[in-house]
Amino acid sequence: MLTLYLPIAVLILLSTALSFLVILLGQLFGPRRPTTIKSLPYESGMVPIGPGTRRMPIRFYRVAVLFILFDIEVIFFLPWAVVFRRLGLFGIIEMFIFVVILVVGFVYAWKKGALEWE
Template structure:
């Protein structure tokens, strides 16, 4: 049965390649930007600082993901849960200070 499924997929791909219309035009080769002609090359490189900001966003977004459930069951966790969250937030603040001192948050 698995061989039959693989054969069906292979035949479908080959048939699609053989019988599909192929009319390349310059418009089809351009990147799509909401119907507007692109002003610059679509393959321009972004500054690495955008990735650093994105990573910091992900880190602090994960903080939020952990804090909302903690806030919901805070009464059940009592003092242990409070101490655990304080340690977690302390580690995040240390990471934030480290990123700040390394210059990851400064834009030139």
């Protein structure tokens, strides 16, 4: 049974080893000529003005959290879609409850203004 996974394991090991080898060769043989300009952060070809750290508005974090929430939803939906016929009515009820909880959370975020950009 495990022999079926052998080609995948070999592929993962070889690609990981090759990635590390390329990084190592670049570190060993790559040119190193540090200058002041190379140490500056690059932004659109312009020299940065002011400090590089700023406070991010909270709306970006809210959008990121909502994205993660619905991304995790997809993670749970895909395996369920593969085996839902074997789960029968129990699986459908469980996923219905899961979707209802997500919809309630989405409506709550909507009513609280988490989706408003201004």
